[in-house]
Amino acid sequence: GAVVSQHPSWVICKSGTSVKIECRSLDFQATTMFWYRQFPKQSLMLMATSNEGSKATYEQGVEKDKFLINHASLTLSTLTVTSAHPEDSSFYICSAIDFNGLYEQYFGPGTRLTVT
Amino acid sequence: KQEVTQIPAALSVPEGENLVLNCSFTDSAIYNLQWFRQDPGKGLTSLLLIQSSQREQTSGRLNASLDKSSGRSTLYIAASQPGDSATYLCAVFTGANSKLTFGKGITLSVRP
Numbered sequence: 001g002a003v004v005s006q007h008p009s010w011v012i013c014k015s016g017t018s019v020k021i022e023c024r025s026l027d028f029q030a031t032t033m034f035w036y037r038q039f040p041k042q043s044l045m046l047m048a049t050s051n052e053g054s055k056a057t058y059e060q061g062v063e064k065d066k067f068l069i070n071h072a073s074l075t076l077s078t079l080t081v082t083s084a085h086p087e088d089s090s091f092y093i094c095s096a097i098d099f100n101g102l103y104e105q106y107f108g109p110g111t112r113l114t115v116t
Numbered sequence: 117k118q119e120v121t122q123i124p125a126a127l128s129v130p131e132g133e134n135l136v137l138n139c140s141f142t143d144s145a146i147y148n149l150q151w152f153r154q155d156p157g158k159g160l161t162s163l164l165l166i167q168s169s170q171r172e173q174t175s176g177r178l179n180a181s182l183d184k185s186s187g188r189s190t191l192y193i194a195a196s197q198p199g200d201s202a203t204y205l206c207a208v209f210t211g212a213n214s215k216l217t218f219g220k221g222i223t224l225s226v227r228p
Contacts, residue, residue: 006159034215034216043205043218043219044160044205044218046215046216049215091157093160095216102165102167103147103209103211104150104162105150105162105207107152107159107160107161107162108159109158110158112157
């Protein structure tokens with residue numbers, strides 16, 4: 001199947017700093033990518049839908065000024081957590097749709113963010 | 117609004133048992149349904165995808181069925197192994213400009 005990568009796989013940062021997470025589709029073009037966050041022992045929570053060349057669509061309750069999403073190319077979307085606080089510590093996962101007629105979604109391995 | 121339910125939340129079985137994981141959804145107007153596996157601290161691995169026009173898909177010891185009219189899908193795991201221990205999530209996709217709607221998952225433990 002298709003491969004989606006994320007970088008970094010884990011990151012520790014101090015309160016008040018910003019962190020950028022990259023999501024790449026390695027062997028297909030993804031006009032649409034999704035960003036999720038997951039708390040321990042809970043299911044995924046969709047944060048936003050990232051569309052190449054346009055603004056992201058955020059889910060209700062997600063602060064767009066805090067979680068900046070940029071989808072500048074067909075293979076790369078980035079999520080920047082600005083002015084991070086300890087409560088932003090979580091597991092962030094991206095996914096990409098392979099529009100091959102099947103609309104199958106492939107997920108990245110996730111990024112563990114810890115804010116101290 | 118689409119809702120996806122997976123019951124029970126957790127399941128423990130002895131090695132070698134055949135088992136069925138259930139998934140139900142409220143809106144039958146879906147484009148496809150995917151079953152995923154998630155190991156602790158990891159991303160999601162796609163196991164099987166069933167198109168709305170299909171009844172089932174098979175991959176190795178896994179078989180997924182779909183009954184769209186009744187809003188149900190099952191994931192059948194044959195001859196379970198300890199390595200099958202993980203959380204299994206089902207998710208439905210309602211088409212372009214849409215998003216996946218996930219169930220809360222079933223945490224499976226296969227005892228040696």
